[in-house]
Amino acid sequence: MTLAKEPTILQEDRAIALVEETIKKSSAAGVFVSLSSGEESLSRYSENQITQNLTCTKFNLTVTSYFGRRSASASTTELDTDAIAQTIQRSQELAKIAPEDPEWVPLLDPQTYDQRTPAFDLPTATCSPLKRGEIIQRVCHSSAKAGVEASGTLSTEAGLFVLGNSQGLRAYNRTTEANFGLTIRVENGSSWSERTAWGIDQLPVQSIAEELIDRAFAARNPRDIKPGIYPVIFNSAAFADLLAWVIWNLDARAADEGRSFMSRTDGGGNRLGEAMFSPLVQVNRDPAHPLLQTSPCFSDGLSNNYLEIIKDGTPNILSYSRYWAQKQGKSPTGYFSPIVMNGSDQSLTDLIAQTERGILVNRVWYTNYVNPKTLEITGMTRDGTFWIEDGKIAYPIKNLRFNQKLPEMMRDIDMLTTVERYSSSVVPGVRVKAFNFSSVSDSV
Numbered sequence: 001m002t003l004a005k006e007p008t009i010l011q012e013d014r015a016i017a018l019v020e021e022t023i024k025k026s027s028a029a030g031v032f033v034s035l036s037s038g039e040e041s042l043s044r045y046s047e048n049q050i051t052q053n054l055t056c057t058k059f060n061l062t063v064t065s066y067f068g069r070r071s072a073s074a075s076t077t078e079l080d081t082d083a084i085a086q087t088i089q090r091s092q093e094l095a096k097i098a099p100e101d102p103e104w105v106p107l108l109d110p111q112t113y114d115q116r117t118p119a120f121d122l123p124t125a126t127c128s129p130l131k132r133g134e135i136i137q138r139v140c141h142s143s144a145k146a147g148v149e150a151s152g153t154l155s156t157e158a159g160l161f162v163l164g165n166s167q168g169l170r171a172y173n174r175t176t177e178a179n180f181g182l183t184i185r186v187e188n189g190s191s192w193s194e195r196t197a198w199g200i201d202q203l204p205v206q207s208i209a210e211e212l213i214d215r216a217f218a219a220r221n222p223r224d225i226k227p228g229i230y231p232v233i234f235n236s237a238a239f240a241d242l243l244a245w246v247i248w249n250l251d252a253r254a255a256d257e258g259r260s261f262m263s264r265t266d267g268g269g270n271r272l273g274e275a276m277f278s279p280l281v282q283v284n285r286d287p288a289h290p291l292l293q294t295s296p297c298f299s300d301g302l303s304n305n306y307l308e309i310i311k312d313g314t315p316n317i318l319s320y321s322r323y324w325a326q327k328q329g330k331s332p333t334g335y336f337s338p339i340v341m342n343g344s345d346q347s348l349t350d351l352i353a354q355t356e357r358g359i360l361v362n363r364v365w366y367t368n369y370v371n372p373k374t375l376e377i378t379g380m381t382r383d384g385t386f387w388i389e390d391g392k393i394a395y396p397i398k399n400l401r402f403n404q405k406l407p408e409m410m411r412d413i414d415m416l417t418t419v420e421r422y423s424s425s426v427v428p429g430v431r432v433k434a435f436n437f438s439s440v441s442d443s444v
Contacts, residue, residue, distance in 0.1 A: 030066035038159025046151040069100040119293035121199035125158035152182040189220035192383035222396040231358035232435040252318035261375040277313040277410035282342040302334040343419040343428030400437040
């Protein structure tokens with residue numbers, strides 16, 4: 001028997017009514033109100049047994065009051081009328097004494113959003129600790145039977161948000177999400193992966209466990225190789241982390257101010273429209289993608305519509321905040337999220353079979369800037385790094401630190417796999433013709 005329950009989030013009509021009432025009670029020149037309500041549940045496991053089950057119910061109502069170019073926000077986690085009234089008053093009192101904002105923008109007018117319903121999966125919203133425990137138990141049983149140690153997390157969440165302002169802007173959304181993460185350890189070998197979906201039954205938990213058990217055994221007793229420049233295959237989990245760095249840095253303000261790899265070296269603005277990457281690189285903002293089906297708007301009310309970010313290897317658009325768009329006479333874009341990159345019909349095995357010599361990277365770890373202006377970053381491989389020879393995985397190798405300019409990595413992509421979802425990104429695995437490893441790493 002699997003116990004089920006109703007998720008403890010506000011109903012749509014009650015949440016909308018609270019936002020409407022809060023706006024009406026405000027005496028500020030302008031007011032923006034956002035409400036979020038949700039339930040997050042998490043099960044942890046380690047050494048093939050569950051170690052923790054927890055559930056957290058959240059409610060937050062934030063009021064931002066405006067008096068000219070002055071503004072301030074106050075929040076409450078209580079639903080009662082007095083608490084909300086005090087929050088409105090506190091926000092107004094603070095706004096009156098706040099300094100003027102040099103990057104002030106007016107409140108948004110009502111927006112037009114895509115007519116679609118984001119995914120809300122009731123089995124995920126009502127998933128009980130018992131059901132999560134049964135899923136984890138199967139993973140731990142398979143791991144114990146294979147003689148390895150499994151650890152990780154399985155989480156579910158359901159939530160809604162409502163926002164509105166005194167200009168008539170209104171937006172509502174509710175979603176669900178499930179995430180599974182797994183690390184397998186055996187002797188000096190390890191492997192890792194995670195997967196995200198809007199429905200818990202979409203997570204391929206057992207197949208991930210089986211794959212990682214095999215990879216952990218294969219990763220034992222790694223050999224040394226010399227640091228240097230090598231062809232590299234990144235599986236989709238590893239590449240998702242690197243691609244995010246590129247997309248985050250497609251910021252118009254940083255480019256225009258000369259602080260970005262998108263800045264022209266001659267001081268003449270940005271490099272938008274230049275063919276900078278491999279023509280295989282096609283990246284979109286696509287909240288309606290079947291693996292995502294997320295909100296049609298952002299938390300500030302801007303529309304989260306479809307955008308072609310990189311087309312045929314050429315950056316097609318930069319990210320404009322409302323302030324920078326106003327200053328430059330452009331339209332604001334909102335964040336470049338969620339990220340969706342096109343893939344192919346090939347598998348990771350297909351890419352390996354077509355690689356004479358190179359390195360397979362299954363995870364990158366501890367990435368950070370070396371030089372933001374060139375988008376050179378550093379990081380390490382982890383949890384199963386392998387040498388490829390004659391189209392096959394030959395043997396495991398010790399982990400390596402890399403120092404790599406990511407625009408050059410994107411330029412050197414020559415093969416893609418099918419896509420998978422990681423967090424809020426849908427990405428393929430890739431093969432890169434040349435990638436720079438600077439030293440050996442002691443990470444495992």
